[in-house]
Amino acid sequence: MIGVAGAVVLLPFLAAVAGLLGTRRLWGGGPPGSVEPAVYRRAAWIAVLPTAISTGLAIWLLTYLATTPRQFTSFVEHPVRTGTLPAPVQGTLTVIDTGAIPITAGLRVDDLPALIAVLVTVVALAVQVYSIGYMRHEPRYPSFSAFISLFTSAMLLVVYAGDLLVLYVGWEIMGLCSYLLIGHWWEDRANSRAAVKAFLVTRVGDVGFLFGIFTLGVAAGSFRIDDVIAKVPAMSTGTLVTATMLLLLGVAGKSAQVPLHTWLPDAMAGPTPISALIHAATMVAAGIFVVALLYPAFLGAGPTLDLLAVLASAGMLGAALAALAQDDLKRVLAYSTISQLAYMAGALAAGSDQAAIFHLVTHGAFKALLFLCAGAVIHAVGSNLMSDMGGLRRSMTVTFPAMTIGFAALMGLPPASGFFSKDAVLAAVEHAAAEGAPLTDAAAWLLYGCALLTVAVTGAYATRAWLRTFFGQSRFESVALPEPEPGVAHVWDGREAPASMLWPIGVLAVPALLLGFTGVGLIDWSSAVISLLVALLGAGAVYAAWRADPAADPARLLGPLRVPCEQAFYVDSVYYRVFVVPVLWLARLVARTDDTVVDGAVRGSGGVAVGVSGLLRRLQTGNAQLYLTGVLAGVLLIAVGAVVLG
Numbered sequence: 001m002i003g004v005a006g007a008v009v010l011l012p013f014l015a016a017v018a019g020l021l022g023t024r025r026l027w028g029g030g031p032p033g034s035v036e037p038a039v040y041r042r043a044a045w046i047a048v049l050p051t052a053i054s055t056g057l058a059i060w061l062l063t064y065l066a067t068t069p070r071q072f073t074s075f076v077e078h079p080v081r082t083g084t085l086p087a088p089v090q091g092t093l094t095v096i097d098t099g100a101i102p103i104t105a106g107l108r109v110d111d112l113p114a115l116i117a118v119l120v121t122v123v124a125l126a127v128q129v130y131s132i133g134y135m136r137h138e139p140r141y142p143s144f145s146a147f148i149s150l151f152t153s154a155m156l157l158v159v160y161a162g163d164l165l166v167l168y169v170g171w172e173i174m175g176l177c178s179y180l181l182i183g184h185w186w187e188d189r190a191n192s193r194a195a196v197k198a199f200l201v202t203r204v205g206d207v208g209f210l211f212g213i214f215t216l217g218v219a220a221g222s223f224r225i226d227d228v229i230a231k232v233p234a235m236s237t238g239t240l241v242t243a244t245m246l247l248l249l250g251v252a253g254k255s256a257q258v259p260l261h262t263w264l265p266d267a268m269a270g271p272t273p274i275s276a277l278i279h280a281a282t283m284v285a286a287g288i289f290v291v292a293l294l295y296p297a298f299l300g301a302g303p304t305l306d307l308l309a310v311l312a313s314a315g316m317l318g319a320a321l322a323a324l325a326q327d328d329l330k331r332v333l334a335y336s337t338i339s340q341l342a343y344m345a346g347a348l349a350a351g352s353d354q355a356a357i358f359h360l361v362t363h364g365a366f367k368a369l370l371f372l373c374a375g376a377v378i379h380a381v382g383s384n385l386m387s388d389m390g391g392l393r394r395s396m397t398v399t400f401p402a403m404t405i406g407f408a409a410l411m412g413l414p415p416a417s418g419f420f421s422k423d424a425v426l427a428a429v430e431h432a433a434a435e436g437a438p439l440t441d442a443a444a445w446l447l448y449g450c451a452l453l454t455v456a457v458t459g460a461y462a463t464r465a466w467l468r469t470f471f472g473q474s475r476f477e478s479v480a481l482p483e484p485e486p487g488v489a490h491v492w493d494g495r496e497a498p499a500s501m502l503w504p505i506g507v508l509a510v511p512a513l514l515l516g517f518t519g520v521g522l523i524d525w526s527s528a529v530i531s532l533l534v535a536l537l538g539a540g541a542v543y544a545a546w547r548a549d550p551a552a553d554p555a556r557l558l559g560p561l562r563v564p565c566e567q568a569f570y571v572d573s574v575y576y577r578v579f580v581v582p583v584l585w586l587a588r589l590v591a592r593t594d595d596t597v598v599d600g601a602v603r604g605s606g607g608v609a610v611g612v613s614g615l616l617r618r619l620q621t622g623n624a625q626l627y628l629t630g631v632l633a634g635v636l637l638i639a640v641g642a643v644v645l646g
Contacts, residue, residue, distance in 0.1 A: 144184055165213065175199065299438060316451065321561070369508040
């Protein structure tokens with residue numbers, strides 16, 4: 001079984017190596033700025049085939065674990081979580097002796113990693129197939145698809161890692177790949193800045209994450225995940241709070257939680273397939289996965305859960321309001337991702353890792369679907385802006401129903417998957433507020449109130465995006481639209497995307513619609529009815545405003561809040577003034593100091609040398625009589641000195 005897990009991780013990695021080296025160096029390519037059709041086809045096969053095999057193996061592994069009886073082990077005793085869990089299956093390649101705590105290079109498979117691995121590979125496969133059509137005019141497609149494969153392999157290493165430091169290796173490789181993929185069109189300064197921003201913000205979180213790993217590893221005497229979890233009951237509350245707070249910093253960076261969420265909307269500068277990959281099932285899911293993986297440690301750290309609840313409350317409602325005011329369709333979905341990730345964080349804070357993972361899986365399906373549909377719409381109209389869209393339901397007969405399913409799941413409308421998973425989260429939060437565990441009362445009620453308000457705002461922004469994209473008058477035909485993304489050469493006539501883009505959309509629409517039925521047991525039907533009514537209230541308000549004036553933006557309902565919401569409450573501006581401006585000032589100070597002090601000292605030493613040489617030149621007159629007189633005077637002084645001193 002561990003060999004199968006190793007193959008799941010290794011196959012995308014080998015595809016990345018072959019894609020980066022083989023498509024150019026071994027088989028050759030066209031001139032700079034072009035890709036020969038044969039090379040393009042080879043790159044596509046290298047990208048898709050290993051990912052498809054990896055997907056099949058991941059599905060087989062999950063099925064095997066679900067159908068094979070396994071030994072159960074006692075779960076870490078805790079006032080909230082008790083019972084037993086199936087024992088994970090582990091395999092060790094080697095043990096690296098560090099002189100202190102060894103590092104176990106191996107894999108670990110149980111139900112949670114197996115489930116998330118299926119999500120990662122399915123979405124990655126859909127993205128690779130979709131990219132064949134979407135990037136068919138892109139000269140750097142071979143490297144693009146190779147980096148997707150490397151990204152997928154890194155995320156799978158995070159999922160299957162048996163040691164926290166091995167997990168961290170995958171975590172960092174994933175961050176590097178996100179930088180390369182977001183900045184794929186680096187010639188555009190906005191794209192390169194977005195990539196640098198994502199890299200720097202997530203690196204800030206990763207510093208805390210690494211020290212959190214060190215804290216847990218030292219306290220447990222091992223970095224093996226099972227050893228760490230087993231030693232949690234013996235750890236002091238202070239150790240657990242310190243470790244989990246540090247880990248939470250990394251989780252906030254990777255999973256775009258407040259206050260390290262600002263990189264994710266700007267990451268829309270990358271190609272649309274990357275948006276689907278990063279925002280649905282890989283990098284943003286990694287933080288939630290790690291919290292669920294080490295959940296006993298977080299349950300033992302009450303202050304960390306309270307902080308997580310507060311951050312989740314701010315993130316879910318603030319990002320939803322920001323999404324309601326955006327005109328860029330991809331940024332709407334980006335802020336939606338931040339909001340939905342905050343829902344998952346809220347479920348974890350409320351003591352329900354099951355609800356959080358359930359929503360993580362369904363969200364991966366319907367958000368990947370929404371991003372791929374958004375890419376098809378952009379491909380059809382040549383613009384990211386909803387103000388350039390409209391009336392597309394008539395011509396986009398596949399994308400329209402698929403995106404409708406995605407928006408229904410996002411809003412939490414039955415029978416779409418989001419209805420079941422979102423209400424599982426709300427039920428968990430409501431239970432925490434009523435029972436007062438594991439959160440304090442204030443944190444629990446804040447989380448529950450923000451969650452309900454977010455349901456209404458989610459219904460509003462999803463309905464607004466749906467109406468402005470597919471209904472009303474077609475606007476894209478009456479304006480001259482620039483090319484939205486480099487390499488996407490296309491006649492923008494509002495027609496449906498090519499088949500290579502539609503197949504992944506159709507496949508993802510199925511789990512986005514039906515996946516929720518697997519978690520019916522987690523639903524509290526009274527809570528579900530309340531959240532459904534609240535979602536319909538938000539959707540109804542936007543629909544009424546749109547019907548009153550279809551040409552106007554329903555975001556006018558925000559009134560004076562519209563501009564702050566459109567600017568995402570000026571968080572980026574605050575960061576610019578608090579961090580960027582002082583750093584730039586210090587940089588200028590250092591440059592001025594270098595110029596005036598360091599370079600001044602160098603220039604001064606040169607001036608001194610020139611002055612001294614001028615004095616010496618006065619002694620070098622070229623007059624032989626003067627030299628002879630000097631020699632005789634010297635001899636005379638030496639003789640007198642010898643007589644006197646002798």
